[in-house]
Amino acid sequence: MLENYFPILLFIFVGLAVGVVPMAFGWMFGPNRPDSEKLSPYECGFEAFEDARMKFDVRYYLVAILFILFDLEIAFLFPWAVVLNEIGLFGFMAMVIFLGILVVGFIYEWTKGALEWD
């Protein structure tokens, strides 16, 4: 069972090398001539002002929370989908009810405007 994953482990190491080696080459071959303009954050011709880590819209949080809800639901669906033929109609109806409850929540957040971005 676990030896199935040995090639994956190898792949991680070789993949890491593929990611790191070009960067090392870039660091070795590239010039290094910093000046005061280069050392300031890029801001389209402005002098940089304020901290870059500014306040941001709460809706990004909201999307993340919704994602957690729906991703959990998908975690339930994965094992269900793979054995659907064995659990038959009972399993199917159970999932329909589960999805029904979820859709009620989905409609609620939709009408509440959690999906609006303007």
Next chain:
Amino acid sequence: MSESARIWANLILILAAVFAFSALLSWIERRLLGVWQDRYGPNRVGPFGILQIVADSIKLLTKEDWVPPFADKAVFVLAPTIVAVTALLAFAVVPIAPDIGVVDLNIGLLFFLAMSSLGVYSVVLGGWASNNKYSLLGGFRAAAQMLSYEVFMGLALMGVVMLAGSFNLRDIVAAQENLWFCVPQILGLATFTVAGIAEARRLPFDLPESENELVAGFHTEYSSMKFGLFFIGEYVGITLISAMIVTLFFGGWLGPLLPPLVWFLLKTFIVIACFVLLRAALPRPRYDQLMAYGWKVMLPLTLVNLLITGAVVLSAA
């Protein structure tokens, strides 16, 4: 050939092929865009301009490799590595031909989903670590977009899993012997393609790096090979999504006459060309349109597809 030698050969060859092809893809894309926009594209370096990619990499390598003093240095360096490595790693489970493929996992599909969702870290970390307003905005956009589209990316594949009764990608290909899943799962194919484009941050869903609003989005402050890795990561992502679409919906290596490997590469290339055509043909939506499209259109659509497929599978059994 011994077992471990076979694994090593597969591993090295697949990694090298994917990496080389993704690099080459930047040239292919520019040439194809040229065709569709009625111009030449890069055709000067080598035959048909194919050595353009060599010239580009030499140029990237000799640019200043710059880590901004105001950035979180460790995270700043880590981010471009993650993007290239996670996309490459997902190729470990892609069944290229009956005897070509790094590993045959019984949860291959889950492994692919896991690796493709890890990709979001690179973008968010890169955007945050850069300590630049454009980068930060690009990082936030990328996070919200990729999370939203990931929700139904998994859901879109449930129909395929139900029809094949397995997460193993080789079983899924074998189950398409008689009928490719693009026919019964046409809704799944449509939604998965949209989710895939959004996950790969490709036009028309490239809002995290939309040039005319955010300069270069999350990789504004990146230069040299670090920028190159983001670039290659994007192309590896395209190749990965195309290979997965072929595996899950177009019968993978299945096909008459030609050898399996040729079929797989041919199908994958056609899907990639379609992605490039999308870039040439479609404008970029506004961000609110993008999010509304994901949550209000695609998510209900995948749920409907799921229930229909479940009912059909049960009634057929």
